[in-house]
Each structure stands twice: as structure tokens, then as C-alpha cells.
Amino acid sequence: MQKSKRPILRIRNTFSLIILAITLVSCGLTEYRDIDTIKIKGQPKIATPLAYGTIDVTTLFYYINPYKVDLPPDDNGYYSFGQIVAELAIPDTFAFNGQMLQKISEVAMHIETSNGLPLGADVELNFIDTTSFKSYGKPIVFPVIDPAVVNIHGKVTNPTYYKGNVAINRNQLAEFSQANGILMNILLYLPESEAETIYFNIHDTFSLNVWIEGIPEF
Amino acid sequence: MTMQQIRNTIATLLIIFLGISTMQAQENILYFMGNSPQSTHLNPAIINDQSKLTIGIPLLAGQSFSLNNSFTISEITTVNQNTLYIDLDKMNEKAEDKNHLWQRYTSNLADIQWRRENDRFSFSITGNQLLNGSFNKNIVELVSKGNVPLKGKPIQTNFDVNFIHYREFALGYSRNMSEKITLGGKVKFLSGLSAIDVQKMELTLETSNNVENIEINAEGNYRLSLPKSMRLENNKINNPFDYLTTTSNYGMAVDLGVNYYLNPKIELSVSIINLGFIRWKNEAKTVSHNGSFIWKGFDLSNMKNLIGYEKEPYSDPFQAFKDSVKELVNFNEVNNPFTSGIPTYVYFAAGYSISESFKAGVVDQIMVFDKQTRNSLTLSGNLNINRIASISAGYTIIDKSFANLSVGTAIKLGPVQLYLLTDNILAINVANSNTFNIRAGANLMFGKK
Numbered sequence: 239m240q241k242s243k244r245p246i247l248r249i250r251n252t253f254s255l256i257i258l259a260i261t262l263v264s265c266g267l268t269e270y271r272d273i274d275t276i277k278i279k280g281q282p283k284i285a286t287p288l289a290y291g292t293i294d295v296t297t298l299f300y301y302i303n304p305y306k307v308d309l310p311p312d313d314n315g316y317y318s319f320g321q322i323v324a325e326l327a328i329p330d331t332f333a334f335n336g337q338m339l340q341k342i343s344e345v346a347m348h349i350e351t352s353n354g355l356p357l358g359a360d361v362e363l364n365f366i367d368t369t370s371f372k373s374y375g376k377p378i379v380f381p382v383i384d385p386a387v388v389n390i391h392g393k394v395t396n397p398t399y400y401k402g403n404v405a406i407n408r409n410q411l412a413e414f415s416q417a418n419g420i421l422m423n424i425l426l427y428l429p430e431s432e433a434e435t436i437y438f439n440i441h442d443t444f445s446l447n448v449w450i451e452g453i454p455e456f
Numbered sequence: 457m458t459m460q461q462i463r464n465t466i467a468t469l470l471i472i473f474l475g476i477s478t479m480q481a482q483e484n485i486l487y488f489m490g491n492s493p494q495s496t497h498l499n500p501a502i503i504n505d506q507s508k509l510t511i512g513i514p515l516l517a518g519q520s521f522s523l524n525n526s527f528t529i530s531e532i533t534t535v536n537q538n539t540l541y542i543d544l545d546k547m548n549e550k551a552e553d554k555n556h557l558w559q560r561y562t563s564n565l566a567d568i569q570w571r572r573e574n575d576r577f578s579f580s581i582t583g584n585q586l587l588n589g590s591f592n593k594n595i596v597e598l599v600s601k602g603n604v605p606l607k608g609k610p611i612q613t614n615f616d617v618n619f620i621h622y623r624e625f626a627l628g629y630s631r632n633m634s635e636k637i638t639l640g641g642k643v644k645f646l647s648g649l650s651a652i653d654v655q656k657m658e659l660t661l662e663t664s665n666n667v668e669n670i671e672i673n674a675e676g677n678y679r680l681s682l683p684k685s686m687r688l689e690n691n692k693i694n695n696p697f698d699y700l701t702t703t704s705n706y707g708m709a710v711d712l713g714v715n716y717y718l719n720p721k722i723e724l725s726v727s728i729i730n731l732g733f734i735r736w737k738n739e740a741k742t743v744s745h746n747g748s749f750i751w752k753g754f755d756l757s758n759m760k761n762l763i764g765y766e767k768e769p770y771s772d773p774f775q776a777f778k779d780s781v782k783e784l785v786n787f788n789e790v791n792n793p794f795t796s797g798i799p800t801y802v803y804f805a806a807g808y809s810i811s812e813s814f815k816a817g818v819v820d821q822i823m824v825f826d827k828q829t830r831n832s833l834t835l836s837g838n839l840n841i842n843r844i845a846s847i848s849a850g851y852t853i854i855d856k857s858f859a860n861l862s863v864g865t866a867i868k869l870g871p872v873q874l875y876l877l878t879d880n881i882l883a884i885n886v887a888n889s890n891t892f893n894i895r896a897g898a899n900l901m902f903g904k905k
Contacts, residue, residue: 270529270535270540270887272538273535273538273539273540274538274539275538275539275540276539276540276541276542277539277540277541277542278541278542278544279534279541279542279543279544279545280543280544280545280599280600281545281602282544282598282599282600282601282602283601283602283603283604283605284602284603284604285602285603285604285607285663285667286667286670286751286753287667287668287669287670287751287752287753288753288754289753289754289755289756290668290752290753290754290755290756291754291755291756292756330756332754348667350666422756446756447666447667447668447753448753449666449667449668449753451604451667453602
């Protein structure tokens, strides 16, 4: 650049050079220039309760015989039965927005139970359409839950606890995402036992807690 | 606009907001910059120019924009194959216990200074807009990791947001009391346009160890003055003219300054700027909410559905969840005028004249606003070439940010003076900078003292 003899022009040239230098210095945004998509990168793991509940003796009797629910217990609070029921299904449905599963990956269902009934249990989750009753995908089945510990008289002494989880793969998720309801089926059955009589205390319960974990996809 | 475009727009705004926002309007370099009438905005007793009459060109007298944030763009994003990823893990790594956002814009609508022997009078009209926010690390941790690793312990997140928009009308006077001492002051009449003052915004979330329940508490207390005229209708401000001429929120502030020459070479000065308040009356209200709910999932305790299909399924849990969230933010509004402060600055400065045209200076600025105090320190060298041009350069420490090089320059072409300055020239590397500010303007300068 030719040096000007006039001070005012020299200053103006200096000023221009400063502006030019500022303009030429990289703004550090080169790699940002061609962006056409913005995404969020992260793998937050989210857990939320799905269902909880307790099956008490009253509910159980309702399923055994809905017309005789008013049987009184004995003086010690026990009901006694012969082995009249081998298996008992307690179903319930609740609405579920299956489309939400399309935005989640690495999904796992967790269950935790406390079984104070002298009955074994299975818990089954069916993803269904509540109007057509169509079932999507194979049900999620939690393994056999042991009956409560009983003494030689067939009375419960200690509950059993179970904690388990089932991972749901992408194919299952695709199937389940079509559902608008979940049918939860709790199967209670008599264990193999030599006792002829089975006892239920008015305080015996089966309680469960089901929750879901997954990673949302952004 | 498609959902994708909306999402991209929101994400872009989020990046800009998070990536380049500033903790305070620094501009310390202006303090000793030669030939700069705007120095009086930092200390009304400082006189750096020799003109008898200075008129800031309307709307061009001075535009100042400052941004600062705890994160830089490169710290929280990655780019891969034309896709910008906002990286939650990186954000979590960089997040401090308390993270802040600051943005300020000021616009000199009019600026006149007139000097008569040892007296100087000034009048200015300035528009001020400020957004100040902070949030704790917990919210970043929750978003980046989710609630699974945080089971069994309560996560408390809090936000603090302040927004004010006001106009100031300032009358100033300064006088050289002797060869050694100059005193100056300004009285400012403030007219508030809108304000949002989040006094409390807390969200606490606790996921129990075995995910039996999630407990959420939300508590908030907000003070607002948002005129109807500024609300959006069809994506446009309802009535911008009415908004800009709002006159029912009044306030007062003062600037005070003193400059003392210890000897002909060394000067010491101190000032306090914007010591004042605004009383918000126009559609002023206090909004509060306080609620909590525990989400346990579906209650299966009353299962009496023999067939399983016969009854209507439970109502949609997510709808129930939404309903519960609505309960959380069940707002209680009370019309209630309130008073808010404005950012107050205290400057301590010392200058040493090495020669007639070159002065070294050190300026410390303390800003107090919304129970927060922040500090910035600038060391500068200031070259003044006659009355035609001046160049200042310096180094600034802004809170915990140490990489800030300040530059400022002013050039006078006839009666027109143009000036431009920043306290962080490195901020032109936008992706790697978390502080940025710039001030530019034009004055008409006449006569000589």
C-alpha cells in the first residue's frame, strides 16, 4: 500500500487496515457454514413408573367366586379352601400411547413384586388395540414368581420378593408402537403341594410395581 | 413453516442464546479512549475530548451490544456431515454450579454535550434493553443423563431470569473545580417499557430408588409488566408505537463521578453509574404458583375387570400426567405495582500520561444487579493523535474469562467522528468465545475548548 503523505489519509488507511484485519480473521464458523440439520446428541436414560397395585384377599375372592365375597374369616383371620382353583387370571387394561415408543430406544420393562399369597404368579403384558382386541407382538412375560413361604399347615410365614427386567428389541418396539392399550394379566396358580387345605390371611397381599426405562431419540 | 424448520429455528436460537451471550456490558476500554465524548457514560467527570459542542447523530450516536455466556458454541456443539449436534454430554461437562446468560443492547437516540469554560452540560436519550439469566448445573445434568443415574436423590433446578426494557433521559453537568479536580453528575429520568423479573423458579424432581414414584415440585414467583401493546398477534407485535411510547412506569437514577489529578501525569477517578430504580405500574402483576404431584403409574389395586376388555381402559396416563402438570403451574395472578433496580456500575480507574499523546490506564468495573456482583478489569494503552484519531488497546479480565483483548478506535473526518470499540476482539472467533461486545457510533464535533 502506498504511503500517503497526508496524515488524514494515513489514519484512514490504518483504520481501513484494522477493519480488513477483523474481517479476514476466521470467525471460527467455517464448519458451521454448511449446516442443514440440527440435532441433539445425548443419551439421557429416563425411567417412569408404569403401573403399581396390590391384590388383596378381597380382590382374590372376587375372582374366585364373585357371588360369595362376604365369607367371614376364622378367629385368627384366615380363610381356608380346598384346592378348588388351579389357576386364576386377573386381567386389567389401561390406555397407552404406543407411538411414544417410536421415539425411545433401549427400552426395558422392570418389575418388582412382593408376594404374600400362597400362590405362584406370572405377569404378562399384552400390547393391544382396545377396540379390535388385536394383540401386537409377543407378550412380555415375567418369569414365574414364587409363592410365599408357608409352614407345614399351609399358612404363609414370609413373602417372597422378585425383581426382574425384560429388554425390548427394536422389532418388538415397532410392533408395540401400534398399540393403544396394555392388557396386564396376572396369573395366580396353586403350587404343587401336599396340603389339602390352603389358607389366606386377611392381611396377605400380592403387590407389584412396573416401570419402564429407555433412551429418548431426538 | 414445517415442524422441522420450527425445530431448527428453535435450536438455532438456543445455540445463539447459549453460545454467545455476555455477563456484562464491559466497554472499559472507552474510559480512557482519547477524543471520545461517550466516556462520560462511564464517568461524568471524565473529559477525553476537546470539542466545544458534540452532537451524537440521532440513532447513530451509539449502538452497543453485549453478549456473554458460560458456554462457547464449540464447547457444546459438534458438526458432522452438515449436521449440527447440540451435545448434551459436553454441555454437562462444561456446566458450572451456576451458569449465566447476559445480553444487553443500548441505543443512543440523542446525545448532546456543550462545554463552556470549566462547565460542561449534557443531555441524552438512551434506550436500554437487558436480559439476564442464570441456571444451576442440575438442570443440565438432568437433561444430559436423564433421571436413571439420579435415582434416590432430589434434583433441584432453579432459573433466574430478568428482562427489562427502558428509556433514560439524562441531564448532566460537570465542572473543573480546580486544575486537579473535576466533579460530574447526571440526573436520569427513566421510563420503563416492559419487565420480567423471575424472583423464584424452582423445579424439584425426585425419582425413588426403585422407580415406585416420581415426585415433582414446582414453585415460582414472577413480577411482570408486559403491556398488551407488545404482545404478539399473528407473529407481529400488537402495537409497536403504543409500546414504544409507554409512559406509565417511571423511575429515577443518578450518575456521580470524580476525577482527581494527583500530579500532572497521574489521575485517579471513581464513578457510580445508574444508581436508581423503576416503579412498574403499567399492567404490573405478580404471578405465583406452588404445586406438587407424585406420579406412580396406574393404580391396579381395584382390578375388578374380569374379562379385561369389558370396561373402558383407564384414562390415558399421559393425559393424567399432563393434567397433573397443569396443576403444578396453576397460576395465581395479582395486580401489583413493583419496583425493580437497574444494573448499577461502579468504576475505579487510574491513568498515567506517558506523553502528551499516550496514556496508560487501568479500569476496574463492578456491576451490581439482581443480587449479583460481577467484576471486570482492563489494562489499556491509549494513543491520541491530535484531535483527529485515537487508538486504544488493552487486556481485559471478565470474571473468570482471561482471553479478552480490547481495542477501540475513533477517527474524525471534518466534523464527523466515527468510533468503534470492543472489549474482546477475540470474540470474532465466535465459535470459541463466550464474551462479546461491540459499541459503535458517530458524533458531530464542533469547536475547540
